[in-house]
Amino acid sequence: MWPDPRVEKFVEENFIPARVHVRADSGLFQKYSEKYGAQWTPTILQLDPKGEERHRIEGFLPADDFLAQLMLGRAHLAFAMAQWDDAERRFREVVDRFPNSDAAPEALYWAGATRYKGTGDGSALGATAQAFRERYQETPWAKKASVWG
Amino acid sequence: MSLSFRHDVDAVLADASRENKPVLLDFSAAPM
Numbered sequence: 001m002w003p004d005p006r007v008e009k010f011v012e013e014n015f016i017p018a019r020v021h022v023r024a025d026s027g028l029f030q031k032y033s034e035k036y037g038a039q040w041t042p043t044i045l046q047l048d049p050k051g052e053e054r055h056r057i058e059g060f061l062p063a064d065d066f067l068a069q070l071m072l073g074r075a076h077l078a079f080a081m082a083q084w085d086d087a088e089r090r091f092r093e094v095v096d097r098f099p100n101s102d103a104a105p106e107a108l109y110w111a112g113a114t115r116y117k118g119t120g121d122g123s124a125l126g127a128t129a130q131a132f133r134e135r136y137q138e139t140p141w142a143k144k145a146s147v148w149g
Numbered sequence: 150m151s152l153s154f155r156h157d158v159d160a161v162l163a164d165a166s167r168e169n170k171p172v173l174l175d176f177s178a179a180p181m
Contacts (some may be wrong), residue, residue, distance in 0.1 A: 012152060014171065014173075015173035015174070016155065016156060016165055016171070017154045017173050017175070018158050018173065018175070019155075019156060019174075019175040020156065020158060020176055020177070021176070021177050021178070022178040028156065029160075029176065030157055032174065032176070033176060039177050039180035042175065042179070043176040044173065044174070044175050045172075045173070046171060046172070046173055047162075047165070047171060047174060048171055049165045049168070051165065077171050108169055127178060
């Protein structure tokens with residue numbers, strides 16, 4: 001997952017990358033694994049600028065799925081910071097670029113929620129429910145969106 | 150291209166706050 005140049009480029013452009021290694025950085029690993037409850041490796045956390053966890057990836061993923069999860073997490077970060085336009089763009093980019101990933105239905109759900117949060121326009125939720133009738137019907141996110149229309 | 154991970158996490162968190170930039174924190178056991 002890390003040697004992929006797309007992953008490296010995305011991380012470089014969006015984060016300050018930090019690593020604690022279970023052996024080479026054993027003291028720091030213990031300190032931060034306790035702080036954030038990281039009990040397995042690899043665990044990748046996306047932290048907002050205040051150090052609050054906003055997204056977690058546990059276990060190995062192939063590069064496409066890993067990049068999709070990183071993009072999803074970055075969108076959640078924008079959502080948490082009330083950057084509605086940026087968050088929605090990022091959520092929709094996950095769906096567009098990685099439509100077959102596990103991240104895609106979650107991103108579709110949150111794209112609709114983000115549009116609503118940013119605009120107050122309830123039709124955004126209905127449109128999202130409609131979108132889930134056309135794809136990702138078997139996912140938990142379709143069930144969550146079903147109440148919207 | 151090869152990512153340069155920092156290991157001084159305390160300083161990373163301080164920089165993130167000052168620069169208003171998110172952090173990616175990797176807990177790793179990968180062979181070195």
